[in-house]
Amino acid sequence: MLTMEQLYQQRLKRYTTAMRNEKPDRVPIRPFVAEFTAKYAGFTCQQVSHDYNLAFEAVNQCARDFDWDAMVPNMVYVWTGLTQAAGIRYYAVPGLDIPENVGFQYREPPEGQAFMREDEYDLLIANPTEFLFNVWLPRASKDVCAAGEPVNLRNNLSFLKGGMALLSYFNAFGPQIQKMRNDYGMVSAISGILKAPFDILADKMRGYIGLVMDLHERPEKVKKACEALMPHILHNALSGADPDKNVPIAFWMHRGCTPFINWDHFNNIFWPTLKPIIEEIWRQGHQTLFYAEGRWLAHLDSFLELPAGSIVFHVDQDDVFEVHKKIGHKFCISGGIPNYILAYETPDKVRALCKKVIDEVAADGGYIMDSSAIMQNDTSIENLKALTDFTREYGVY
Amino acid sequence: MNENETIELKPGICLSWEEIRKELPEIKGDEEILKRVWEDNEALAYMYIWHLLLSF
Numbered sequence: 128m129l130t131m132e133q134l135y136q137q138r139l140k141r142y143t144t145a146m147r148n149e150k151p152d153r154v155p156i157r158p159f160v161a162e163f164t165a166k167y168a169g170f171t172c173q174q175v176s177h178d179y180n181l182a183f184e185a186v187n188q189c190a191r192d193f194d195w196d197a198m199v200p201n202m203v204y205v206w207t208g209l210t211q212a213a214g215i216r217y218y219a220v221p222g223l224d225i226p227e228n229v230g231f232q233y234r235e236p237p238e239g240q241a242f243m244r245e246d247e248y249d250l251l252i253a254n255p256t257e258f259l260f261n262v263w264l265p266r267a268s269k270d271v272c273a274a275g276e277p278v279n280l281r282n283n284l285s286f287l288k289g290g291m292a293l294l295s296y297f298n299a300f301g302p303q304i305q306k307m308r309n310d311y312g313m314v315s316a317i318s319g320i321l322k323a324p325f326d327i328l329a330d331k332m333r334g335y336i337g338l339v340m341d342l343h344e345r346p347e348k349v350k351k352a353c354e355a356l357m358p359h360i361l362h363n364a365l366s367g368a369d370p371d372k373n374v375p376i377a378f379w380m381h382r383g384c385t386p387f388i389n390w391d392h393f394n395n396i397f398w399p400t401l402k403p404i405i406e407e408i409w410r411q412g413h414q415t416l417f418y419a420e421g422r423w424l425a426h427l428d429s430f431l432e433l434p435a436g437s438i439v440f441h442v443d444q445d446d447v448f449e450v451h452k453k454i455g456h457k458f459c460i461s462g463g464i465p466n467y468i469l470a471y472e473t474p475d476k477v478r479a480l481c482k483k484v485i486d487e488v489a490a491d492g493g494y495i496m497d498s499s500a501i502m503q504n505d506t507s508i509e510n511l512k513a514l515t516d517f518t519r520e521y522g523v524y
Numbered sequence: 525m526n527e528n529e530t531i532e533l534k535p536g537i538c539l540s541w542e543e544i545r546k547e548l549p550e551i552k553g554d555e556e557i558l559k560r561v562w563e564d565n566e567a568l569a570y571m572y573i574w575h576l577l578l579s580f
Contacts, residue, residue: 204579205579205580206580209580210580213576213580215576215580254533256533256537256538256570256573256574257538259573259574259576259577260538260573263577264573264576267576286572289572289576290568290569290572293571293572293575294568320578320579322578327577327578331577358534358535359535359574360578361535362535362536363535363571363574363575363578366536366571
């Protein structure tokens with residue numbers, strides 16, 4: 128009988144060996160379970176979104192009951208208590224803006240109400256941090272006053288409450304990760320956050336439509352803005368990275384692929400302002416997990432320019448078998464089990480697909496079992512148990 | 525932009541020590557500790573705004 132620490136070390140070795148594109152003792156299981164944890168633990172989406180202690184409890188119940196190798200300490204990462212304290216406008220909060228059992232939503236503003244205007248690129252480029260405080264936040268928060276306006280109580284409280292809430296939340300992760308290790312032998316799957324400069328510009332500043340227009344009307348400004356964001360994005364990624372260099376920085380990939388943008392824009396703006404970040408992260412000894420939301424098959428040749436082992440490529444809507452043929456010799460692959468199968472198909476179908484993936488993708492190691500996208504509360508508990516039990520039983524090297 | 529625009533800020537800082545240093549009276553003790561603690565607290569403000577953007 129293994130102690131919890133022995134179990135932890137066994138799982139850590141299994142997980143990291145696969146991420147280095149080598150062959151561990153078994154196929155590791157690292158499900159990115161988000162609102163699924165609420166469903167399993169008997170909580171609502173509102174409860175796990177708005178009370179991070181309940182979110183941790185839901186994760187821990189899964190860690191206790193499922194034989195997985197690694198989990199995210201809280202995959203319902205956006206604590207809506209914090210965003211409310213800071214006055215952030217862009218989330219639909221479960222139980223407030225949307226029904227209590229619907230996962231939180233990001234609401235991108237209409238084109239004319241983007242948080243950054245088309246003529247503000249020079250301000251952003253000159254000093255991104257000052258721009259965020261003085262221009263972006265007063266628009267993104269309903270409480271923060273614009274520069275030059277008289278401040279008021281709600282403005283002051285938003286910074287005090289928001290800042291203290293952020294520290295409270297971040298400081299809670301250490302004990303949560305320790306509890307996962309001590310009580311359940313569970314590895315914390317990722318550490319640190321990365322988004323592409325281009326995606327940040329699209330998601331949170333200009334909006335997708337605004338940015339697409341800018342790509343045609345002022346592409347040089349877009350590129351310079353991405354370049355101005357690069358050192359800050361790198362700094363933030365590294366500041367949250369695993370000091371032991373075991374688990375990767377998670378890179379959440381949004382709308383940088385075709386057909387959201389064209390080839391020229393990918394080749395001249397998106398990739399040149401991202402690739403140096405990935406290379407520097409690798410130079411400092413950390414892997415990056417490419418959480419490739421959507422379809423990225425068309426861009427795999429670009430990713431092959433990266434050093435072997437520098438990334439783990441997570442498959443969402445791409446064909447996991449095609450991805451494996453193309454880049455499996457260089458990088459570990461994870462995911463590829465479609466969420467609709469886990470939500471709506473039978474356990475037999477789940478087992479059949481897992482068998483095919485283990486046979487064809489995991490045969491030589493370098494594969495981590497997971498669904499395609501994060502698992503919300505439509506995921507069937509029975510099907511996720513089938514995935515887990517089958518992979519444990521069949522996925523032995 | 526304001527007068528800070530001539531000072532290139534490294535990531536992790538919102539207001540540079542060099543700028544704040546100009547506002548202080550003569551430093552009678554160890555400037556390094558003043559600078560280090562200033563920058564440590566700057567890093568918290570920096571973390572706040574950048575994580576609002578990147579994480580939330």
